[in-house]
Amino acid sequence: MAPAASSSAPSFSSADALLSSFRFERVLSEDPRALLVYLLGTAVPEGQSERAPCILKLEKTPYAPDEAPSLATPGAWSKLQTVTCNDIYSTSLAWFAPGRTTADVQILSICPATEKHVKKYSMQVSRLVRETPELYETVVKPYMDSLSPSTISWVYNILDGTAEAENVLYRDDDPETGFVLTPDLKWDQKTLSALYLLVLTQDRTIRSLRNLRTRHLPLLRKIRQECERVAMERYGIEKGELRFFVHYQPTYYHFHVHIVHLSYLSFSGITVGQAHLLDDLIDSLSLEVEASNSGGPAPLQSWFERRTFTYSLGVEHPLYALLKEKGA
Amino acid sequence: MAPAASSSAPSFSSADALLSSFRFERVLSEDPRALLVYLLGTAVPEGQSERAPCILKLEKTPYAPDEAPSLATPGAWSKLQTVTCNDIYSTSLAWFAPGRTTADVQILSICPATEKHVKKYSMQVSRLVRETPELYETVVKPYMDSLSPSTISWVYNILDGTAEAENVLYRDDDPETGFVLTPDLKWDQKTLSALYLLVLTQDRTIRSLRNLRTRHLPLLRKIRQECERVAMERYGIEKGELRFFVHYQPTYYHFHVHIVHLSYLSFSGITVGQAHLLDDLIDSLSLEVEASNSGGPAPLQSWFERRTFTYSLGVEHPLYALLKEKGA
Numbered sequence: 001m002a003p004a005a006s007s008s009a010p011s012f013s014s015a016d017a018l019l020s021s022f023r024f025e026r027v028l029s030e031d032p033r034a035l036l037v038y039l040l041g042t043a044v045p046e047g048q049s050e051r052a053p054c055i056l057k058l059e060k061t062p063y064a065p066d067e068a069p070s071l072a073t074p075g076a077w078s079k080l081q082t083v084t085c086n087d088i089y090s091t092s093l094a095w096f097a098p099g100r101t102t103a104d105v106q107i108l109s110i111c112p113a114t115e116k117h118v119k120k121y122s123m124q125v126s127r128l129v130r131e132t133p134e135l136y137e138t139v140v141k142p143y144m145d146s147l148s149p150s151t152i153s154w155v156y157n158i159l160d161g162t163a164e165a166e167n168v169l170y171r172d173d174d175p176e177t178g179f180v181l182t183p184d185l186k187w188d189q190k191t192l193s194a195l196y197l198l199v200l201t202q203d204r205t206i207r208s209l210r211n212l213r214t215r216h217l218p219l220l221r222k223i224r225q226e227c228e229r230v231a232m233e234r235y236g237i238e239k240g241e242l243r244f245f246v247h248y249q250p251t252y253y254h255f256h257v258h259i260v261h262l263s264y265l266s267f268s269g270i271t272v273g274q275a276h277l278l279d280d281l282i283d284s285l286s287l288e289v290e291a292s293n294s295g296g297p298a299p300l301q302s303w304f305e306r307r308t309f310t311y312s313l314g315v316e317h318p319l320y321a322l323l324k325e326k327g328a
Numbered sequence: 329m330a331p332a333a334s335s336s337a338p339s340f341s342s343a344d345a346l347l348s349s350f351r352f353e354r355v356l357s358e359d360p361r362a363l364l365v366y367l368l369g370t371a372v373p374e375g376q377s378e379r380a381p382c383i384l385k386l387e388k389t390p391y392a393p394d395e396a397p398s399l400a401t402p403g404a405w406s407k408l409q410t411v412t413c414n415d416i417y418s419t420s421l422a423w424f425a426p427g428r429t430t431a432d433v434q435i436l437s438i439c440p441a442t443e444k445h446v447k448k449y450s451m452q453v454s455r456l457v458r459e460t461p462e463l464y465e466t467v468v469k470p471y472m473d474s475l476s477p478s479t480i481s482w483v484y485n486i487l488d489g490t491a492e493a494e495n496v497l498y499r500d501d502d503p504e505t506g507f508v509l510t511p512d513l514k515w516d517q518k519t520l521s522a523l524y525l526l527v528l529t530q531d532r533t534i535r536s537l538r539n540l541r542t543r544h545l546p547l548l549r550k551i552r553q554e555c556e557r558v559a560m561e562r563y564g565i566e567k568g569e570l571r572f573f574v575h576y577q578p579t580y581y582h583f584h585v586h587i588v589h590l591s592y593l594s595f596s597g598i599t600v601g602q603a604h605l606l607d608d609l610i611d612s613l614s615l616e617v618e619a620s621n622s623g624g625p626a627p628l629q630s631w632f633e634r635r636t637f638t639y640s641l642g643v644e645h646p647l648y649a650l651l652k653e654k655g656a
Contacts, residue, residue: 012437019408062363063363070429077347096432109385110383118356243601265599272600279458
């Protein structure tokens with residue numbers, strides 16, 4: 001007679017015992033970046049004779065703090081495979097042990113690296129700032145005006161059709177409600193759960209969401225509707241599967257909308273404060289129209305002009321020192 | 329004479345050549361979950377004699393789609409170490425190869441697993457829903473009313489001091505502007521860059537941000553100020569290093585505020601739509617006061633009552649079917 005396990009007895013006393021009896025059934029779920037996986041199967045708890053459902057979570061571990069230097073030696077790897085070498089950039093794959101089907105680590109190298117490279121990949125310290133309407137007028141607007149118009153000529157090239165024309169998914173040339181829809185460069189155009197599209201508006205007067213007014217509602221609503229329709233037709237995306245958002249501060253000052261798949265979560269671009277849902281922009285402007293129709297007062301009639309925006313900013317960003325100086 | 333490398337010649341022809349000449353200097357940056365690391369060092373490009381700055385990015389790779397089953401066998405590992413066994417739960421560490429200082433994978437197991445476990449760890453399909461004020465009244469409010477009050481008795485235990493009293497970082501018993509600040513269970517209370525605190529308000533009438541009105545401004549402002557002060561004193565956190573936010577939909581219907589370190593980005597709890605910055609709530613209510621003082625009309629005097637909220641909801645969530653049925 002097999003000894004009856006008490007209800008609080010461990011079902012396994014060792015990882016070996018567990019894995020030796022495990023029979024794989026199916027993958028339950030994976031992280032979008034897939035560094036962890038949940039498996040479902042069965043196993044025979046010690047002291048029992050029947051198989052029982054068993055879930056395994058396998059999660060790759062972070063690097064230990066003192067491990068970093070030793071990784072950059074050939075001795076750390078059982079196998080190294082060069083993938084590409086292009087000028088100063090190269091990509092390789094590395095295996096911790098022989099016999100593993102897939103590489104354990106991807107290695108990217110830049111050599112010779114410039115100061116700019118070093119800065120780009122160095123730890124960015126960020127702080128929250130509060131941009132009041134006054135700080136927008138006295139700090140952010142002058143900063144935008146100081147930037148060379150050439151920094152957004154790539155945008156105008158796309159709008160004018162002189163660049164990336166072959167990538168355009170949808171084009172509407174209306175000067176007020178028109179826009180161009182393209183795949184974002186960050187998307188591999190294959191992995192649907194990481195879908196990333198970009199909308200550039202024809203209207204060159206909207207520099208950021210600070211400039212949005214109720215007259216822009218038709219443009220915003222058209223972007224929401226038409227892009228969802230195009231994505232459904234082209235990629236088989238279902239209603240409610242896409243997240244539309246705008247950044248503030250944006251990286252460049254020509255109004256643009258990011259569109260990503262709802263399950264694409266492993267990137268900081270969707271963080272509250274930086275990201276603003278297009279649906280929320282539309283809702284806020286709609287309430288503004290409602291207020292105006294009821295004879296409402298000025299304060300709520302320029303929502304995006306009156307708002308204080310709180311966002312995180314790298315302390316190396318040119319705006320950070322300027323805003324801090326004025327008490328943001 | 330060493331042959332002069334052309335400017336477009338690869339600086340290395342193989343990963344071996346690169347790593348063999350690499351000399352480690354320092355870690356430039358790491359992901360918060362630290363599955364990637366940027367190293368700075370120097371290396372000697374092929375055909376050259378001088379050391380040049382070299383950046384290496386080492387990134388652990390995702391599991392391959394067909395790799396999962398083979399991971400759940402003892403043969404996949406060169407070493408297995410059991411960490412804990414507690415009833416049906418156990419934790420182990422596994423190494424891909426001998427000689428590696430740290431484990432490559434952490435394995436968690438649940439056996440026997442229940443249907444609830446299986447559901448919890450299965451891929452969650454989510455969709456965006458739009459909760460209008462009407463849907464709040466007709467769907468969400470009745471849903472909240474249907475929940476057993478016992479689901480938040482753990483909250484009242486903390487507020488009353490009958491549970492977790494030893495964990496409380498700050499307590500203010502004012503029935504209107506008071507709150508309790510505790511470390512969140514998700515925080516290990518050690519890693520500052522993953523700091524996670526929780527604020528529970530004494531006012532039991534605020535069930536979610538939908539109930540926020542201008543009269544709550546003193547409460548919200550006190551939370552913002554006092555918690556920042558306590559975190560500075562207790563953990564040496566600097567001004568602007570903390571992100572305060574509220575979830576909608578929340579997991580439980582007693583108003584609470586999440587506080588996390590600004591650099592803690594690798595979790596979906598800060599996603600736009602679900603997360604709302606406390607600073608933005610305060611700003612919106614302040615503009616409401618301004619509108620009211622200028623003799624504004626009703627529509628914009630209950631901002632959180634009038635708003636349409638767009639958020640992602642698991643299709644298994646009880647609210648999803650109810651909202652969809654009514655056209656959300």
